[in-house]
Amino acid sequence: MRNLIVTAFMSLDGVMEAPGGEAGHRSSGWTYKDIEFVPDAYEIKGSEQEEAGALLLGRKSYEAFAPVWPTMVDDFKGYNSMPRYVVSTTLAEEDPRWPATILRSVDDVAALKETDGGPISVHGSAELGWALADAGLVDRYHLPVFPVLLGAGKRLFSGSDKDKELLDVVETETYSNGITKIVADVKR
Numbered sequence: 001m002r003n004l005i006v007t008a009f010m011s012l013d014g015v016m017e018a019p020g021g022e023a024g025h026r027s028s029g030w031t032y033k034d035i036e037f038v039p040d041a042y043e044i045k046g047s048e049q050e051e052a053g054a055l056l057l058g059r060k061s062y063e064a065f066a067p068v069w070p071t072m073v074d075d076f077k078g079y080n081s082m083p084r085y086v087v088s089t090t091l092a093e094e095d096p097r098w099p100a101t102i103l104r105s106v107d108d109v110a111a112l113k114e115t116d117g118g119p120i121s122v123h124g125s126a127e128l129g130w131a132l133a134d135a136g137l138v139d140r141y142h143l144p145v146f147p148v149l150l151g152a153g154k155r156l157f158s159g160s161d162k163d164k165e166l167l168d169v170v171e172t173e174t175y176s177n178g179i180t181k182i183v184a185d186v187k188r
Contacts, residue, residue: 001113001114002053002054002112002113002114002115002116002117002118002119002120003113003119003120003139003140004056004109004113004119004120004122004132004137004138004139004140005048005052005119005120005121005122005138005139005140005141005142006122006129006132006133006138006140006141006142006156007044007045007048007121007122007123007141007142007143008123008124008126008129008141008142008143008156009031009144009146010143010144010145010146010156011030011145011146011148011149011150011153012145012146012147012148012149013149013150013151014155014156014157015150015151015152015153015154015155015156016124016126016153016154016155016156017126017150017153017154018030018153019031020032022064025150025153026152027148027150027153030146030148030150031146034148035146035147035148035177035178035179036176036177037177038175038176038177038179040175041144041175041177041179041181042144044142044144044181044183045144048121048142049076049077049078049079050078051118051119052078052079052082052118052119052120052121053082053083053117053118053119053120054082054083054084054085054112054117054118054119054120054121055079055082055083055084055085055120055121055122055123056084056085056086056087056109056112056120056121056122056125056128057084057085057086057087057100057122057123057124057125057128058086058087058088058124058125058126058127058128058129059086059087059088059090059091060124060125060127061123061124061125061128062084062086062088062091062095062098062100063095064124065098065123065124066095066097066098066100067095067097067098069098070097070098080098083101083117084098084099084100084101085100085101085102085103085109085112085120086100086101086102086103087102087103087104087105087106087108087109087125087128087131088102088103088104089104089105106131106132106135106137109132109135109137110135110137113137119140122138126154126155126156127154129156129158130157130158130160131158133157133158133165134158134160134162138186139185139186140183140184140185140186141167141182141183141184141186142181142183143156143181143182143183143184144179144180144181145179145180145181145182146178146179147177147178147179147180165186165187166186166187167184167185167186167187168184168185168186168187169182169183169184170183170184170185171183
């Protein structure tokens with residue numbers, strides 16, 4: 001069985017929306033505007049590409065990434081060459097600039113986890129992340145947590161009323177700029 005890893009830049013209050021300057025959030029670009037760039041704090045993003053066997057996105061993230069990531073040959077070489085999947089009930093066809101297999105449900109994701117290959121990496125995709133976590137399909141979280149409080153925005157974790165879920169923190173490191181990397185496995 002393949003591991004499913006949700007990875008997201010997250011504020012200390014759990015917001016993951018608009019980290020890189022996307023329009024629509026009043027604090028858009030919060031990962032770089034006021035935080036000193038320390039390369040080691042972002043090392044996890046490079047290792048994710050090396051370790052991943054597939055990329056999984058929700059429709060909104062796929063539509064945002066498809067026109068941009070293929071042009072970023074050096075930064076996203078791994079993701080541009082690996083199998084990509086998008087979970088959507090409404091997407092009619094893949095974007096020809098960045099082809100992906102369309103999955104229609106979390107059940108399709110559960111079936112994908114049963115196939116051979118490396119870990120499945122989920123980037124952005126807040127609503128997909130909520131659905132996957134609520135369905136018990138997330139195995140690990142990669143969380144660079146930024147020392148900022150954003151107040152409002154899409155949160156990494158859903159607000160659904162569900163049973164307590166324990167995590168096993170397997171790696172943590174705090175960098176000179178205050179970013180704390182947390183790698184945590186979901187306890188089964």
